Amino acid sequence: MAHLVLSVKEKPDKVMCEVCNTEMYEKHCKLICPNCGFKWDCSDH
Numbered sequence: 001m002a003h004l005v006l007s008v009k010e011k012p013d014k015v016m017c018e019v020c021n022t023e024m025y026e027k028h029c030k031l032i033c034p035n036c037g038f039k040w041d042c043s044d045h
């Protein structure tokens, strides 16, 4: 069962990596996990 944090409309202050639960950072409309390198493309903007 997958529950995505980004499914909410308003942008949350912090997004946790769903792989390793590390706080991700945003760069060029992408969310990147500094720990495992997991990337999240926020192309729905």
Ligand SMILES: [Zn+2]
Pocket: 017, 018, 019, 020, 021, 022, 033, 034, 035, 036, 037, 038
């Ligand atoms: Zn991660």
